Amino acid sequence: MANWFNISCKKATYLISKKQEEGSLTIGEKLQLFIHLFICDVCKLFKVQTNYILKNIHQHHHTETLTVAAKEKINVVVKEEIIKTQ
Amino acid sequence: MDANRKLNATSWVDNYGDALYSYTLARVNNAAQAEDIVQETFLSAWRARDTYNGTASEKTWLYTICKNKIIDYYRKASTNKEVLAKEDETEDYFFGDDGRHWDNDKKPQSWGVDYSKNIENKEFYSILKKCKDKLKEVQQSVFTMKYLEDIDTDEICETLGITVQNYWVLIHRAKIQLRTCLEKNWINA
Ligand SMILES: [Zn+2]
Numbered sequence: 001m002a003n004w005f006n007i008s009c010k011k012a013t014y015l016i017s018k019k020q021e022e023g024s025l026t027i028g029e030k031l032q033l034f035i036h037l038f039i040c041d042v043c044k045l046f047k048v049q050t051n052y053i054l055k056n057i058h059q060h061h062h063t064e065t066l067t068v069a070a071k072e073k074i075n076v077v078v079k080e081e082i083i084k085t086q
Numbered sequence: 087m088d089a090n091r092k093l094n095a096t097s098w099v100d101n102y103g104d105a106l107y108s109y110t111l112a113r114v115n116n117a118a119q120a121e122d123i124v125q126e127t128f129l130s131a132w133r134a135r136d137t138y139n140g141t142a143s144e145k146t147w148l149y150t151i152c153k154n155k156i157i158d159y160y161r162k163a164s165t166n167k168e169v170l171a172k173e174d175e176t177e178d179y180f181f182g183d184d185g186r187h188w189d190n191d192k193k194p195q196s197w198g199v200d201y202s203k204n205i206e207n208k209e210f211y212s213i214l215k216k217c218k219d220k221l222k223e224v225q226q227s228v229f230t231m232k233y234l235e236d237i238d239t240d241e242i243c244e245t246l247g248i249t250v251q252n253y254w255v256l257i258h259r260a261k262i263q264l265r266t267c268l269e270k271n272w273i274n275a
Contacts, residue, residue, distance in 0.1 A: 008181070008184075008185045008186045008187070009181055009185070009186065009187050009188050010177055010180075010181040010185035010186070011185075013258070013262065014254070014255075014258055017254065017257060017258035017261055018254050018258070020261075021232075021239065021253075021254060021257060042187075042188050042193045042194055043188075045194040045195075045196065046194045046262075046265065048201050049194055049197060049201075049265055049269075050261050050265055051201075052199075052201045052205075053214075053261075053264060053265060053268065054233065054261075055204075056204060056205040056210070057214070057233050057234075058233075063108060064104075064107060064108045064111050064112075065104040065107065065108070066103050066104055066107045066121065066124070070107075070121045071099060071100075071103050071104075073121075073125075074099050074103060074121065074124060074125045074128065075099040075100070075103075077125055077129070078095075078098065078099055078125065078128045078129060078132065079096060081129055081132055082095055082096060082132055085132070085133075
């Protein structure tokens with residue numbers, strides 16, 4: 001029983017991820033994680049930091065452009081196909 | 087055939103080439119592969135021109151086709167890869183052999199940022215992309231599908247042919263590594 005309450009950091013971080021994915025945990029898992037986070041500052045940091053990353057991930061805007069050569073090549077291929085099958 | 091008139095196929099590459107390329111490159115992490123996907127998107131769109139009914143805009147329609155091409159790419163990439171979660175040393179690396187505690191050199195450090203604020207920092211996103219590119223292919227696919235594509239867990243599992251437990255493990259490993267990579271290259275840069 002003592003072991004049941006005392007989960008490892010490996011298990012705790014897994015439960016943190018699972019909660020982020022599923023939105024919830026079983027009652028047992030919730031209790032195990034709660035106790036672990038109460039005593040383990042490192043896993044608490046892991047939780048806060050991964051939440052922070054995930055919360056911000058969506059503002060990810062890319063403004064890459066095709067190289068001139070690549071665009072040219074695609075243009076040729078697509079236009080050939082259009083002419084061939086119009 | 088009426089609807090076809092709303093499609094301006096000869097201008098697709100000029101009008102949408104860069105946008106679709108940006109969108110694709112953020113998801114497949116390989117310029118040549120992204121170019122192929124963009125080209126295939128236009129070719130497939132052209133071949134399917136009769137199915138375009140004008141309900142969605144031309145642009146939206148092309149994005150939908152592109153997104154399906156990207157999912158096909160993930161699916162193909164996953165079939166030849168070892169997807170099984172146990173074949174991986176990620177946790178041993180971070181938690182040592184018994185897994186009880188974080189390895190002293192690899193445990194999360196305090197970042198000294200206000201976690202409640204949004205990240206308004208362009209650099210974060212370019213580093214995030216580099217960190218994401220370093221992930222193992224299957225972790226990267228899972229992470230991208232979930233957090234960039236907003237595809238739900240069931241569909242990801244079905245596309246990649248993995249169990250939901252396997253999915254949790256893969257996405258968890260992706261997070262552990264992204265966090266560490268960001269700490270190293272963004273916070274402590
Ligand atoms: Zn811990």
